Amino acid sequence: MNLKQLPLLMTPGPTQVRENVRHARSVEMTNPDLDPSFFKFYKETCGCLSDFLHTRNPVLILGGEGMLGLDAACVSLIEPGDRVLVIENGLFGEGFSDLVRLYGAVPVLFRGDRKREIDVAALESFLKKDSDFKLATIVHCDTPSGVLNELDKICPLLKSFGILTVVDAVSSMVGEEIFVDLWKIDICIGASQKGFSAPPGLTFLSISPDAYGVMESRKTPIASFYGNLWIWKNYEQEFWFPYSPPASDIYGFSVAVSNVLEEDRIVFRHQSIAKAVRSAILKTGLSLHLKSGYCATVTVMDVPGELDAEQLVRQILDEENVLIGGCFGYLKGKVIRIGHMGENARSDFVAKALFSIQKVLERNGIHLKEDMRTVFLEELEKECDEFKKK
């Protein structure tokens, strides 16, 4: 691979990785199982993630990327015959039903409009008729469409019906605030390669006492070794890891977490960029895929005319050396996605991505009303002026 020609990475994960994170991954190795200083370091990194999520619940970092977190949460909580409420308005939301079924539970789907956030009032009426669920699954930002769900309302509502909540917040984190304790989230799942801007390879979960209680009172054993969260229950007191932690990945990730925690206005950076991207799309005559429920980490845009989104993404890569996201499932070929999360969410990178998208659209005969990059930068400036006035 010719590293000089690597494209500008603007996908909704994996994201660009800052130099200090890359360097941290190359420091000298210890034995992470036997060296007490690694144990302390692991616990401190988990503690930083608890702070980040605004929770007193312990956080575990597991070696394996985002999907492992979803899998581990499901296999650890679910027993055959359980009823699980799968709240879905997108591909990741719906995907939980496969996991749930795999572990012998009965998924019951609450389906939302795929172009909007989940309708909380409709969910509440649904729950008034049927709330006999051991747990519910929900995605914070469903990345293929970029739709953001109101966890602040949904999770406390589920909890008021005695339903445990498993939240996939892999792609919303860092760009959107998450309050695990306030919102009563039992298991909240993140990963290294989205907003935190570390390479893929790690997932992490916060686990509530109620979630551990459910694991403890299981009648059947957890049907996984690697995904078994219960074996971690006393690891701190026992000073013991169930398996060798991927030390280099965690060194890098820990620096990425510090990068996030050290930046004062990181959520504002994401929110202002996302807003300016949406304005740039609308003011130049293009269209956003969603009607509402926009997430600050990714913008999804319908492809104009008869163009094929996959081909457009390919052309933007080949001709402009910028890598943006296409999509899959029902959105394949229909939309393009700009990932402005973590290190991607910098005005110069986003401006370059918009400029390249416009150039390639024009080469395909689609002419925009204005210059997207200029509109984006003007809007961003307005956002910042507004912010300063506050």
Ligand SMILES: *Cc1c(COP(=O)(O)O)cnc(C)c1O
């Ligand atoms: C990226 C992502 C994951 C992890 O999925 P991978 O494709 O395995 O990286 C899980 N949930 C959501 C919503 C994501 O965006």
